[in-house]
Amino acid sequence: MxxxxxxxxxxxxxxxxxxxxxxxxxxxxxIRFLVGFPPGGTTDVAARLMAPKMQAILGQPVVVxxxxxxxxxxxxxxxxxxxxxxxxxxxxxxxxxxINPTLYGNLSFDPQTDLAPITxxxxxxxxxxxxxxxxxxxxxxxxxxxxxxxLNYGSSGSGGAGHLAGxxxxxxxxxxxxxxxxxxxxxxxxxxxxxxxxxxxxPASGAKxxxxxxxxxxxxxxxxxxSALLPDVPAVAETPGLSGFDMADWSxxxxxxxxxxxxxxxxxxxxxxxxxxxxxxxxxxQRGIEPTPSSPEDCAAFIKAETEKWxxxxxxxxxxxx
Numbered sequence: 001m002x003x004x005x006x007x008x009x010x011x012x013x014x015x016x017x018x019x020x021x022x023x024x025x026x027x028x029x030x031i032r033f034l035v036g037f038p039p040g041g042t043t044d045v046a047a048r049l050m051a052p053k054m055q056a057i058l059g060q061p062v063v064v065x066x067x068x069x070x071x072x073x074x075x076x077x078x079x080x081x082x083x084x085x086x087x088x089x090x091x092x093x094x095x096x097x098x099i100n101p102t103l104y105g106n107l108s109f110d111p112q113t114d115l116a117p118i119t120x121x122x123x124x125x126x127x128x129x130x131x132x133x134x135x136x137x138x139x140x141x142x143x144x145x146x147x148x149x150x151l152n153y154g155s156s157g158s159g160g161a162g163h164l165a166g167x168x169x170x171x172x173x174x175x176x177x178x179x180x181x182x183x184x185x186x187x188x189x190x191x192x193x194x195x196x197x198x199x200x201x202x203p204a205s206g207a208k209x210x211x212x213x214x215x216x217x218x219x220x221x222x223x224x225x226x227s228a229l230l231p232d233v234p235a236v237a238e239t240p241g242l243s244g245f246d247m248a249d250w251s252x253x254x255x256x257x258x259x260x261x262x263x264x265x266x267x268x269x270x271x272x273x274x275x276x277x278x279x280x281x282x283x284x285x286q287r288g289i290e291p292t293p294s295s296p297e298d299c300a301a302f303i304k305a306e307t308e309k310w311x312x313x314x315x316x317x318x319x320x321x322x
Contacts, residue, residue, distance in 0.1 A: 029061060043091055046251060057273050131195040186206075
């Protein structure tokens with residue numbers, strides 16, 4: 001009986017041992033932080049700012065890898081197929097996690113079921129920008145002009161945040177503006193400054209320096225409310241008839257489905273610790289990114305809501321992968 005009581009008393013510790021050991025052993029090697037876009041872009045820069053801080057917290061190297069292609073699908077699928085041990089993670093985006101399932105229609109994975117959320121990372125501020133020679137001084141002016149004669153608007157790619165922001169404007173204001181897709185933000189900004197486009201929704205990080213040099217004019221931010229990064233710039237939603245307008249580009253950290261709770265907690269602590277670091281916060285702000293750390297549960301709910309929001313817009317736009 002004494003032996004039996006001793007064994008039973010020790011069962012909780014024995015059952016807990018694998019979880020404790022898994023947490024203690026993670027990470028046991030380099031963590032690969034995959035980004036689905038080229039070096040130097042907003043998503044890539046955010047990952048590279050976070051990586052050293054995460055490395056200091058986790059005690060193992062955190063290395064950013066760029067696996068480009070298919071609007072982020074290549075990197076996401078690689079993470080989906082990786083072992084669920086937390087050593088391969090993804091910097092996901094609104095495109096890869098909420099838009100691509102509708103845009104492509106034949107993905108081999110479902111971001112909501114095949115990836116495990118760790119935390120939201122940041123909101124990427126986009127602005128409504130126009131060439132400096134256009135006469136409009138507000139979103140209302142632009143809408144009025146577009147009602148008289150449809151305008152041309154550009155984006156850095158079909159089905160991306162800039163494209164869907166323009167489509168949302170069309171839907172809400174009853175416009176027929178024509179979308180012109182580009183392969184990246186640099187040629188888009190070049191043509192916008194030259195007046196070959198009438199407007200674009202584009203990241204503030206690229207538009208603001210040109211606006212400061214009087215090469216562009218920023219009319220509004222695309223988020224629901226004004227941004228602390230550009231407090232004097234109104235939101236599109238402040239325009240009469242556009243009160244529900246809200247296009248917030250964002251990113252989130254994900255791991256493969258099946259990763260253990262202790263590993264999720266470790267990655268979450270490292271990522272949110274990095275996002276609260278004053279140096280990281282300041283560097284992100286310079287690039288138009290507002291950190292938005294969250295719980296894994298809140299991150300999952302956010303991705304679900306964003307997917308439901310943008311699915312009908314993608315379908316209405318007729319967007320196809322470029």
